[in-house]
Amino acid sequence: MSSNKPHDGPGEGPRYGPRKGFSRRTFIEGVGIGAGAVGALGAADQARAATNEVVGPDPVSITLSINGKTHKLDVEPRVTLIDALRNMLDHTGAKKVCDRATCGACTVIVDGSPVYSCTMLAIEAEGRRIETIEGISSDDAMHPVQVQFVEHDAQQCGFCTPGLVMAGKAIADRNPRPSMADVESGLCGNICRCGTYVGVRKAVYEAARESA
């Protein structure tokens, strides 16, 4: 199953280049891109953008920046970010629940905003800053949102918890003194089935103040 595993650098695992017949699929070659766009794009992305290449459907080599570390992996273009994280990188904190951009269990933070990782292609996450639940605490200390989740018993089965923690962190990152209505708005893209919202609301409200 080597094609399903990340590899750490050149020479490990199969590398997939563009398909044969690549040149016919190249629309505009050698066109420069504006400085603004360069800033927003990763190196691999710039290369791809500059050649306007068609890639896939076979696996494509991409680089993801996750919690400050770069990961190289080969993905079919259809692979979603959640599947890349969970199936290929063993980052299983984010959960796949509705898989349709509704329940928020897959929430990660990309370039500072909470997103549904079930609804972003991994290939589209290239060149962007991805934060997952695995990256927000250290061995010694949890993030204030996580601390408050424990303090307020904001979890039962816990399957929605990582997504709610990340949505909560996104609230705290942006607003050090959210009102309860702000908290409810910021959490509205996440659904819990056991019914933990009483603790979750308090936890995020307190944590935002604490991490301010």
Place this chain on the structure above:
Amino acid sequence: MATKYDWPAAEDRSLIGKRHNRVDGPEKARGDAKYSYDRNLDGMLVARLVTSEVPHGRIIGIDTSAAEKVKGYKGHVNIQNVGDEIQWAGSEILAICADTEEHARDAAAAVNVHFETLPHWVKDEDVKKAGEANRVKPAKDDTKGPDLDEAWKSADATVEGYYGLGIITHCCLEPHGQVVDWTGDEITVYASTQAVARIPADLAKGLSRDESIGTVAAESVHVITPYMGGGFGSKFNIDTWGIACAKLSKKTGKPVKLMLDRDEELKVAGGRPSDYGNIKIGAKKDGTLVAYESETWSTGGIAGRGSPPVPYVYNNEERLAQKARHLNVSTNIGPARAWRAPNHPQAAVLTMCPMEDLAAELDMDPVEFFKKNADLTARPEVYRYEIDKCAEMIGWKDKWHKRGDSGDGPVKRGLGLSLHTWGGRPHDSTCEVRIQPDGGVSVNMASQDLGVGTYTTLSVIAAETFGLQIPDITVNIGSSRLPISGASGGSTTVGGTTASTRRAAVNALDELKSVVAESLGVEADDLAAKDGKIFAKSDTSKSLSWNDACKKLGNRTITGHGKQPDRNGGKLNDSGVGGVQMADVSVDVETGIVSINKIAAVQDVGLVICLEQCESQVYGSLIQGVAWALYEESIYDQTTGTMLNPDMEFYKLPGAADIGELEVHMVQGKYDDRGVIGIGEPPAISPGAAISNAVANAIGVRVPTLPLTPDRVLAALENA
């Protein structure tokens, strides 16, 4: 008669009944808790189901030739075969596996199943139409209590009405499924289950039915479930997909993961039966309830279902004349599974709503009416106390008004109540508590934590018994190779597991005391364990720290055994509780939109072990109640026979902004002597009836069926 196993007296409890952080909280908050869905084993394959698109038919062909050519395909096993009759859309036909999730989906999509279609029926509310489709069978016709005709004659006021609630589905966030690793004679199953100890025999039996596999011993199956993402009554069995997953693992020689997709989860892995009914209820002028008569019908799939226990709670057979008829509607939808407090939430709606309507007819405050008739219940004193307490919490005296908020503006406010009961008899359980020479303590049993707090309750019991703190205890559950304990269903876990743990811990402590007694030169009976020490009660200067005491064991580890039930094990648990809930809602009568201002809940569970997790169970019940009172329902299309909302967009569940303020009061101190009683089911029963009653109080008319969606509310207003 007091025994050494009894719970410590109130003044001696340092942990029991107090607030504690969930011991598995940090691991869950960090995202480190490994659920079955999170297992990525070396070389693991991914499997998908192929399911039926037709609701009723016969399989006439299964063509896997294209699927077998799909890149990454590794194997498939049939769950049903040519000639088999399919009874619902989503029925499992085969499982297919491949090297990656994407390829498994490709392979599943490439399977062609051909059906001969047969007539189907998926509708239950219109019982006349269902009858015309030959889908209705009488299931019950019971008459109890005083003479019914006489009772009706004695009634000064009667109410006849139609009430009901639709089908809902469990929608566990971690879907049903498992990873199976079949290596040699050892079958390791990471299953999302409520029944760690039951799955080995269940799987072995399922596999042994396959002649090509032969007899599989339950002992060769090892189930590992440290965490599971929600069950609510739907995850007791290995299911077809678990057996298929194991077969795929054997066939391919690799570990295989098969977790249901969301649509499969909603179509076939959950389902709480509906209930609809015409109810007639009557009382005397002074409010004394005299008669209850019901004709109800419901569906739980092709096999129908049992009948709801109506009249509910108010069911004294000597004083209340009662007649209950029930009709079973057979439908081609996924089969019902147990849902928190099976049949009780429906029974509460079918009883508490007509009762509230009757109170209005009598021009009585429902609080007075429900209290007045408390003698018709099994625990009058409990309910009277709880009604008063709950009324105080919700501000009933100040806020309640007669039917129909007469205030200005489109938003009307109202209050409603309901009450409930549940048994919660403890399940059988065995436990081993180990004390190591290094002072380490572990609690070991094949139980599971569904998110209710089992890790925490067992830590509290052991720590309390040994005079230690919660972090001093290691709880090992979630493995079938540990001492057998029951499945977690029916509010049976906390009573069963705390009793076996208490007994095992007391037995282990006795052994430790006998070792320590010798070295301190005192009688073992004179020793007590408290505050991290073991000391002589007669002379507290004779004392050893816990760790020093354990060092006296040398190389020996103490293993204390405990079980439930245990005739000589003291009075540690009981069954049978009561609870009361009151809702305060607002209804926009122009849009029919109902919103929750507040719900208050008072609950008796005997002796509370972990107050905070107990409250969390009640909060969760109220929130799930808001869901089925206002939002969620499984919607089936008769023409195609398919469920139209097997997703989380139109299968609507509340968000953090939809639940209002929730206030929970656990009755502590009053009934502690009864011992521990389960909490999972009782508070899940009343929310729908309480909310429906509050809406009726707000808008002045009954909205007959739940969920109370805008169209239903507006229709009720228009029909008034």
Place this chain on the structure above:
Amino acid sequence: MQNFEYIAPINTLSAAQALSPDAGVTAVLAGGTDLLSLLKQHVETPTRVVSLRNISALRGISKRGGGLRIGAMATVEDLLGSKAAAPYESLLQAARGITAPQVRAMGTVAGDLLQRPRCWYFRNGYGLLAKSEGKALVPSGENRYHAILGNKGPAYFVNASSLAPALISLGATVSVAGPEGEREMSVADLYRIPSSDAERENTLAPNEIVTEINVPSASGWSTATYEVRQRQLLDWPLATASVALRMRGGKVSDARVVLGHVAPIPWRSSEAETALKGKAANESSGVEAGKAAMAAATPLSQNKAKVQLATVAVKRAVGMAG
């Protein structure tokens, strides 16, 4: 999800070329919040996905002339945070109806306009016109969320856009780029009621993309959007009304009323507009306007309540704007 090839061109011309019919079945990927669900459900099965993420010209929100220019790839979050958009009350109110922060961060303004209907028959594979064995499923089926106007068949779904009613009431236009260059049309003209299986619910060719939305100055207009949804947050609207009113001497001199989620297209109601003219803008004139808008409504077997909800949406939007 069927596998596909992927390309992320850096300008609109190459995007249009990449969408060439020669490339097979194509799909445009913007924020992805709708497209990925459609792909997973096999409702759409493109062999090529063309991503717009590298086209920087499609981003940004800014003042242009007296009006507002919204890049097609501007997100809902961008819109809500834009100072330039602040004068467009009804548009911001509509955008606030898209509640989930995750959708606001990913979903684009153009993506909202072009998202496909939420009709559950469509999403479950019965086609845009919701048929099984040639029989229309909606009229005798589960139609509580379906159309009450423009529903004579064969289409019964409702337009799903949150922003279109506001944009239409504000007189907005869209720029559309194709292989032959750009064209401009009103937002209203983006939509049509399909009359056969061969038609989609929008008027774009498969190789055209929306590049920007232009909203004229709202100066002199009082605008408001009212959305009826069951859950407080995170819910599809049951009915929406966006109104733009021009007042003279305390009376409505000009009015635009557009309803959402009631018809296969955003539904402009000239009846409601006529009813408002010459009246004060308040809830009582709003009720009259709502009733006028619903006079021609033809509810299906289960969705009579939507007539009431749409009436209330108009009433409340007029009250807010007044």
